[in-house]
Amino acid sequence: MRGAEQHGTALGQVLELADLMNDDMTQSLAREGLTVARANLLWELHHRGPCTQGVLAQALGVSPRNITGLVDGLVATCFVTREPHPTDRRATLVSFTEQGGRTVSQMAEGHRQLADLLFSGVSDTQFEGLVEGLGAVLARLREEVSEVNGGRP
Amino acid sequence: MRGAEQHGTALGQVLELADLMNDDMTQSLAREGLTVARANLLWELHHRGPCTQGVLAQALGVSPRNITGLVDGLVATCFVTREPHPTDRRATLVSFTEQGGRTVSQMAEGHRQLADLLFSGVSDTQFEGLVEGLGAVLARLREEVSEVNGGRP
DNA sequence: TATTGTTATACTCTATAACTATA
DNA sequence: TATAGTTATAGAGTATAACAATA
Numbered sequence: 209m210r211g212a213e214q215h216g217t218a219l220g221q222v223l224e225l226a227d228l229m230n231d232d233m234t235q236s237l238a239r240e241g242l243t244v245a246r247a248n249l250l251w252e253l254h255h256r257g258p259c260t261q262g263v264l265a266q267a268l269g270v271s272p273r274n275i276t277g278l279v280d281g282l283v284a285t286c287f288v289t290r291e292p293h294p295t296d297r298r299a300t301l302v303s304f305t306e307q308g309g310r311t312v313s314q315m316a317e318g319h320r321q322l323a324d325l326l327f328s329g330v331s332d333t334q335f336e337g338l339v340e341g342l343g344a345v346l347a348r349l350r351e352e353v354s355e356v357n358g359g360r361p
Numbered sequence: 362m363r364g365a366e367q368h369g370t371a372l373g374q375v376l377e378l379a380d381l382m383n384d385d386m387t388q389s390l391a392r393e394g395l396t397v398a399r400a401n402l403l404w405e406l407h408h409r410g411p412c413t414q415g416v417l418a419q420a421l422g423v424s425p426r427n428i429t430g431l432v433d434g435l436v437a438t439c440f441v442t443r444e445p446h447p448t449d450r451r452a453t454l455v456s457f458t459e460q461g462g463r464t465v466s467q468m469a470e471g472h473r474q475l476a477d478l479l480f481s482g483v484s485d486t487q488f489e490g491l492v493e494g495l496g497a498v499l500a501r502l503r504e505e506v507s508e509v510n511g512g513r514p
Numbered sequence: 515t516a517t518t519g520t521t522a523t524a525c526t527c528t529a530t531a532a533c534t535a536t537a
Numbered sequence: 538t539a540t541a542g543t544t545a546t547a548g549a550g551t552a553t554a555a556c557a558a559t560a
Contacts, residue, residue: 210485210488212473212476212477214480214492215476215480215481216473216476217492218480218488218492219475219476219479219491220496221496221499222378222382223382224499225375225378225379225495225498226378228499228502228503229379229423229502230379230383232502232505243550244550245550245551258410260519261518261519270550270552271550271551272520273478273518273551273552273554275413276519276520276521277425277549277550278549278550279550284447293518296517296518296559297518297558297559297560299517299518299519300518301497319369320369323365323368323369323372324368325501325505326368326498326501326502327498329502332363333490334489334490335363335371335496337493338491338495339371339374339494340487341483341490341494343374344483344487345378345491346374346377346381347445348479348482350381352385352464353384353388396526396527398527398528413541414541414542415540415542423527423528424528424529424530425542425543426529426530426542426543426544429542430527430528431526431527446541448540449533449536450536450537450541451535451537451541451542452541453541453542460540515560517560518559518560520556521540521554521557522553523553523557524552524553525550525551525552526550526552527548527550527551528550529548530545530547531545531546532544533542533544534541534542534544535540535543536541536542537541
């Protein structure tokens with residue numbers, strides 16, 4: 209049977225993985241003039257299409273005020289624009305500029321390259337174990353994290 | 362043979378894992394009046410014993426100015442103290458208060474519990490695959506991240 | 515009256531540069 | 538002259554609360 213030591217080692221791996229992924233993303237995004245928070249917003253926008261700031265705040269789980277700041281930065285650096293909402297004059301629609309659209313496509317391509325870099329050296333057997341193991345761990349972790357919020361988003 | 366789609370799925374898992382780990386740590390640390398950055402400092406101090414701020418800056422890979430701020434916060438909240446260095450009057454030694462020492466012990470215990478929570482539901486076969494797979498991925502990622510720094514720490 | 519996004523304010527983490535006290 | 542840590546300044550991310558315009 210496995211003991212606490214094995215579990216401790218595996219947790220160490222997971223923590224290092226989280227840390228390194230963060231460093232890697234920070235580095236590569238900085239080269240394109242982006243931060244992690246702004247890139248997350250772009251990513252969400254990519255999957256939803258043009259949407260209001262309120263929708264983005266909900267989706268990213270941050271305050272509306274925070275979205276104002278992130279969009280300000282992305283507008284200033286020409287990744288997105290604020291357009292008037294067609295039917296609700298209180299709201300604004302956030303949309304990609306040409307440059308923003310290009311950047312998100314490059315991010316998607318970068319994802320593919322990173323995935324290949326990370327997993328191409330992993331044997332089929334290891335890969336299968338990795339995916340299954342990650343699935344199990346993620347399930348636990350999702351519960352753990354949402355539990356603390358009392359189930360609220 | 363595995364394709365880009367499988368790799369993409371696995372990368373998605375890794376990204377979600379990094380994100381959830383971060384959320385989980387942020388939540389549990391906040392309950393003890395700590396932030397991730399401050400907890401990292403405490404963790405380093407736990408493994409090194411009392412040391413100077415310069416040593417901490419090196420170890421954590423942040424600027425000396427940043428350490429000043431983090432230690433200021435930890436002193437104000439009674440987790441650590443600044444003591445005079447016995448032989449170098451320019452330097453200060455950062456040490457745990459009683460409360461700080463207790464908190465770090467609790468963090469270690471929390472680690473153990475988290476590890477058990479995450480991995481107790483994983484079969485032996487999956488666990489082995491997970492650890493091996495993570496090892497392979499970590500090796501790649503370490504190269505990737507340090508490469509960009511030109512090998513410098 | 516409720517909602518959308520803003521201004522006002524504040525805190526944390528982070529960095530560089532200039533400076534002080536010591537070595 | 539070099540080093541340890543500080544003050545000064547700046548920017549990003551985050552939050553809450555008060556407020557404007559609109560629904």
